[in-house]
Amino acid sequence: MKDFKVITWIGAILLAAYLIAEYNKPKPVNWQSTLSYGDKIPFGTYVLHQQLVNLYPTGKVIRTNEPLYNALHQKNLQGNYFIIAKTIDLTKYDYAELVKFIKAGNNVFMSAFVWDGILPDTLKLHTNAEYGKSNVAVNLANPQLKRAANYTFQRDICNQYFSRFDTAHAVVLGQNSMKHANYLSFAFGKGHLYLSANPQLFTNYSLLSDQGADYAAKALSYLPAAANVYWDQYQNKDIPFDNSPLRVIFSHDSLRWAYYISLITALVYIIYEAKRRQRIILVIEPLRNNTLDFVNVVGQVYYEQRDNSNIAHKKITYLLEHWRTAYYLKTSVLNKEFTDALANKTGIEPAFARELVNLINYTHVQHKVTDSELIALNQAIENFYSQTGK
Numbered sequence: 001m002k003d004f005k006v007i008t009w010i011g012a013i014l015l016a017a018y019l020i021a022e023y024n025k026p027k028p029v030n031w032q033s034t035l036s037y038g039d040k041i042p043f044g045t046y047v048l049h050q051q052l053v054n055l056y057p058t059g060k061v062i063r064t065n066e067p068l069y070n071a072l073h074q075k076n077l078q079g080n081y082f083i084i085a086k087t088i089d090l091t092k093y094d095y096a097e098l099v100k101f102i103k104a105g106n107n108v109f110m111s112a113f114v115w116d117g118i119l120p121d122t123l124k125l126h127t128n129a130e131y132g133k134s135n136v137a138v139n140l141a142n143p144q145l146k147r148a149a150n151y152t153f154q155r156d157i158c159n160q161y162f163s164r165f166d167t168a169h170a171v172v173l174g175q176n177s178m179k180h181a182n183y184l185s186f187a188f189g190k191g192h193l194y195l196s197a198n199p200q201l202f203t204n205y206s207l208l209s210d211q212g213a214d215y216a217a218k219a220l221s222y223l224p225a226a227a228n229v230y231w232d233q234y235q236n237k238d239i240p241f242d243n244s245p246l247r248v249i250f251s252h253d254s255l256r257w258a259y260y261i262s263l264i265t266a267l268v269y270i271i272y273e274a275k276r277r278q279r280i281i282l283v284i285e286p287l288r289n290n291t292l293d294f295v296n297v298v299g300q301v302y303y304e305q306r307d308n309s310n311i312a313h314k315k316i317t318y319l320l321e322h323w324r325t326a327y328y329l330k331t332s333v334l335n336k337e338f339t340d341a342l343a344n345k346t347g348i349e350p351a352f353a354r355e356l357v358n359l360i361n362y363t364h365v366q367h368k369v370t371d372s373e374l375i376a377l378n379q380a381i382e383n384f385y386s387q388t389g390k
Helices: 002-024 046-055 068-072 092-103 118-122 210-220 253-272 291-305 308-327 336-346 350-364 371-388
Strands: 060-064 080-090 107-117 126-129 138-140 160-164 170-176 181-188 191-196 228-232
Touching: 046 060, 046 210, 046 228, 068 092, 068 228, 080 092, 080 118, 080 371, 092 107, 092 118, 092 181, 092 191, 107 118, 107 126, 107 371, 126 350, 138 210, 308 336, 308 350, 308 371, 336 350, 336 371, 350 371
Parallel strands: 060 228, 080 107, 080 228, 107 191
Antiparallel strands: 126 160, 138 170, 160 181, 170 181, 181 191
């Protein structure tokens, strides 16, 4: 009996030690690129948002959470406007207000992984990445700002660049070590539009290093001192909102109390009518084909979970398997050689092959995929099937 108590105490102590160790062990680092101003994870923009008051000491930092057209239309805003997002998607109305805002003497800074909408068409923008190359370095073109040694970073945060742009109007402000432009400037009237292909250079991960802080300070020094500094939350979907279907009811006292009274009334009715007056007569229905119902249920589950990343990864997996079985392509590395082989064997345009492979490489490493990114991936894959007929 005494030995049993000793064993019990030893087991309890070991269990307590294990629980304490589990509770105090460091949390794994979240490497997701949220670019959110409130995120302190490596690829959030908390540090930059907090340091804007030091970069522009005479300016007041103001966050906006509405489309660019609504934010600028007939409001006479003056200052510097920042958009750092995973995807920048401007309509023609957004672009018109943006140009009007810049021509009035204001400046706009944008940085994103994906450029959608009218902006890439108007400015002839196209991005690419340095595939198969690690620790790509960057530097600024201005001799007064250029660093003697290039800026080098880990985790391939400088791999993306502008492979095509309007060379007649753009000024190259920065390049990577492959002599590809990653920082551009466009003049409109009295102001300028600045575009960066590397949003992760302005995240916490970069700014907490000496090189990253120096690069960001010099890159943003092109934007002059201003009375206001506007931080766009809308393009990055960085807007807190209530998803509850009852948000309208609970926002009004009268509707809220009517809802409570309805619930209480229904509960009282259920209690008094719980005992049925007659036995239930079972209705035996013939067996029917439930295939369509099953498909609807599965689709509803995917829709409610909103797991875009899971759907995107499955679609990519099925497409890669199709390439292996139908065209005998090796899909372990999706680089330039693979892209050329894909275009040759399937007969699709080389430009479309590069766009499809770039989209797959970008989406495959994302932990979170937005609706627009999933739609873009699905459209590209469906376009491939329609072109190849397989």
